[in-house]
Amino acid sequence: MSTSGLPERVAVIGGGRMGSGIAHAFLMAGAEVTVVEQNATAASEARERILTAVEGSVRRGSPAPDPARLLVTVTWEALNGAGLAIEAVPELLDLKREALARAEQLLPVDAVLATNTSSLSIDALADGLTRPGAFLGLHFFNPVPASTLVEVVLGTATAATAGEAAERWVRALGKTAITVRDSPGFASSRLGVLLGLEAIRMVEEGVATPDGIDTAMELGYKHPVGPLRLTDMVGLDVRLDIAEYLARELGPRFEPPELLRRMVDEGMLGRKTGQGFFAWGEDGSPIATAGERPR
Ligand code: NAI
Numbered sequence: 001m002s003t004s005g006l007p008e009r010v011a012v013i014g015g016g017r018m019g020s021g022i023a024h025a026f027l028m029a030g031a032e033v034t035v036v037e038q039n040a041t042a043a044s045e046a047r048e049r050i051l052t053a054v055e056g057s058v059r060r061g062s063p064a065p066d067p068a069r070l071l072v073t074v075t076w077e078a079l080n081g082a083g084l085a086i087e088a089v090p091e092l093l094d095l096k097r098e099a100l101a102r103a104e105q106l107l108p109v110d111a112v113l114a115t116n117t118s119s120l121s122i123d124a125l126a127d128g129l130t131r132p133g134a135f136l137g138l139h140f141f142n143p144v145p146a147s148t149l150v151e152v153v154l155g156t157a158t159a160a161t162a163g164e165a166a167e168r169w170v171r172a173l174g175k176t177a178i179t180v181r182d183s184p185g186f187a188s189s190r191l192g193v194l195l196g197l198e199a200i201r202m203v204e205e206g207v208a209t210p211d212g213i214d215t216a217m218e219l220g221y222k223h224p225v226g227p228l229r230l231t232d233m234v235g236l237d238v239r240l241d242i243a244e245y246l247a248r249e250l251g252p253r254f255e256p257p258e259l260l261r262r263m264v265d266e267g268m269l270g271r272k273t274g275q276g277f278f279a280w281g282e283d284g285s286p287i288a289t290a291g292e293r294p295r
Helices: 017-028 040-059 093-106 122-126 160-172 188-204 210-220 227-234 236-250 258-265
Strands: 009-013 032-036 070-073 084-087 112-115 135-140 149-154 176-181
Touching (some): 009 017, 017 032, 017 135, 032 040, 188 210, 188 227, 188 236, 227 236
Parallel strands (some): 009 032, 009 084, 112 135, 149 176
Antiparallel strands (some): 135 149
């Protein structure tokens, strides 16, 4: 354990959008970080992303970490010696299971193995591991540097000591951990998606305008962003997929409204296509239309 309270060495498997962000967070907090990527091109892109993020943090006043503390590699044996490994490969059950089993074989027996899955079951991912007690979810949010929440997700077999260590490490990153039992949508997506779906049903029923509904939550409930703008930012297609998954797992209260399906069919996916419940500029900034409160 280092003086920061983090494991001396942290490994991240998959250095994409989330993996790079997670690697950056641990580097800035003082850990040595090893990122394992699938090929040389992906490894060099991951390295570039992490170093750019580090430069940004240093420009904003954070102390510069020693660049020698970052290793980005395609060699899995580099996992050897890590006290914590976080898997952040794409959201595919078999791909993740394979990566986790491979990592488990190379990690020290007392290491914690985590997954950054946003929706898969921790118990399903643990199937095939020989040390499921040391396995849990560490659900970081995107973008990692700006997000202060991490969900620590405990599977049926997760040992209490592993969960407690994970909570401590999250705190050492300067973030806040909440502990969640393995269940569909964890805490954040389950509640956030339900609010978004109800807001869409309210648009469908003509209860108020999208701007009116968002304003109700922003001013009335102090949400930083209303549920419909947030749906636009996440992507209506992404929200539809999650809603369908939660409807299958948790029941009809997550059934996607007809309006959401229609908008996705028509290619109105939100910010990324320029139009969702609101209009968005090419640079991703909102374009106010008549009847909207100026922002
Ligand atoms: P991404 O596609 O940006 O990154 C995945 C990375 O994994 C790529 O760099 C890819 O080269 C690498 N990879 C693929 N197969 C590999 C293998 N066998 N070994 C090593 N590396 C491999 O995906 P993203 O968005 O970073 O998502 C990663 C995980 O994080 C997913 O489980 C996702 O559900 C979860 N997540 C994503 C969030 C988001 O907003 N993008 C938010 C929270 C969680």
